[in-house]
Amino acid sequence: MRDLQSWLSRLEKLHPTEIELGLERVSSVARVLGVETPARRVITVGGTNGKGSCVRTMEALLRAGDHTVGAYSSPHLLRFNERIRIDGEEVADEQLIAAFEAVDQARGDVSLTYFEFTTLAAFWLFKQAGVDFALLEVGLGGRLDAVNIVDPDISIITSVAVDHEAWLGSDREVIGREKAGILRAGKTFVCADPQPPASVIDISGKLGCESFFIGHEFSLRDGEYALQAEPALRFGVPELQLPPASVAAAVTALAIAGELPGAEQVCEVLETLRMPGRCQAVHWQDRNLLLDVGHNPAAAGYLADWLERHPVSGRTVALVAVMADKNLGGLVEPLKDTVDYWFPALLPDNPRAAGAQQILQGLAAVGVAGERVSDRCAPVAEQLPVALGAIGEADRLLVFGSFFTVAEVLSEIERLGGAR
Structure with missing residues (x-):
């Protein structure tokens, strides 16, 4: 096959199930490929x-320090x-x-899932x-995720919240235990969850990890980063677009690794650091949009806080489309008092997406009044111009609910x- 899309279509059909947690199959192929250690140093990042x-954040900071x-x-x-990016460029x-x-x-004849392949x-x-560094994001859970075939020098858990219940359960202690599967005995562990489950603390202790917990060994609050452990650091940081706890974990990991640039250079990097779909502000067709891929209650809580800290003089209107297996009530609850009007939307080409009735019932269940919800539930691409037509220059349109929702709008x- 000579084109990428043909390959991707083939990979979707290679394995009988989309997800099959476990490391035996993927490990056997990794040994044949000789990629059990894909870089000189490896940092694995898990979390909800x-x-x-x-x-x-780590990618930008390491590149500022001239690392590959x-x-x-x-x-x-x-x-x-x-x-997949190498030196900041998509392959x-x-x-x-x-x-x-x-x-x-x-x-050979080993069957691999799309994600494993x-x-x-x-x-x-x-x-x-x-490359000098490989930065690896866990796909699902941690312990049995394909990324976990590699032994990292540093493991990071950004947060532990309820999501992917069908695979990980609905209990933070159980989920935390799965995510802590990326920790390695005697190695460095950085945790950005301010209230980590006891299971995470217990596993890090039993493994003898050199552990750094936000709110204890390091912090980022009121525009200042601090690392109390060696090497002790303290410096001011600019306003961030990305979640401060995740940024703090990235800075901490590199500081411990001895690879953090100077404070002035760190601030220069953080000041311009942006990521598509994460509180991404877009001015398009003379209207203000905010795009966020948040799709679980914890992400919605962060988004609600961000909106309150960045108010607009007009209204906030939301276009939301979600997956059917998500906690819609939990996703809407943190935002119901911030959003003035709702445009429910559909993702008809996605078999996992929620239907109109499910979305409308979810909004009603958390007390969003019917007069604050459009009675027209249409595909995202059709609902977008309707939502834009309902707002003025002083308003903003919030687009959230899933990666697929944001991707439709970005497309x-x-x-x-005409966007800027």
Whole structure:
């Protein structure tokens, strides 16, 4: 196969299930490929929310220090290539095809899921490029995720919240235990959850990790970062677009690794650091939009806090489309008093997406009055111009609910142009 899309379509059909947690199959192929250690130093990032932001922050800071960096994250918004970056650049189609061919040859008759196959491709690309650092974002959970075949020098958990209940359970202690599966005995562990489950603390202690917990060994509050442990640090930071706890964890990990640039350079990097779909402000068609991929209650709580700290003089209107297996009530509850009017939307091409009735019932269940909800529930691409037509220059349109929702809107913006 010569084109990337044909490969991706094939990978979706290679394994009988979309997700199959476990490391035996993917580990066996990694050994054949010789990618059990994809870089000189490895940092693995797990957690419910904020993983991608943490990886992006470390990537930018390491590159500012002239290190070569491979970054692996998921899911993507517009292009698969977004998932694998080398020195800040998305890998080209030709590189991905070469990696897929290498994995395909190495796997023999071993069946791999889409995520396992593409994870191995990322490791192969990092190994081929000879990067100094590999920054790896866990896909789901931690202990049995394909990324966990690699032994990291530093493990980071950004947050522990309830999500993916079908796979991880609905108890933070159980979820925390799964996420703590990325920790390694005697290695460094950084935790950005201000109230980590006891299971995480217990596992880090039993493994003898050199552990750094936010609010104890390090902090980022009131515009100041501080690391109380060695090497002791304290400096002011600019206002951040990305979640402060994830940024703080990234800074802490690199400080402990001895790879953090000077405070002035750190601030320069953080001041310009942006990430698509994370409280992303877009001015388009003379209207203000805020795009956020938040899709669980914890992410909605952070988003509500961000909106309150960045008010507009007019109204906040929301366009929301979600997956059917998500806690819609928990997603809406933190935002119901901040959002003035709701435009429920659909993702008809996604079999996992919630239908109109489910969304409307979810809004009503948490007390959103019917007069504050559009009675027209249409696909995102059709609902977008309707929502934009309902707001003025002083208002803002919040787009959230899933990666797919934000991706649909970004695709429309890219197709029609004119955004800034």
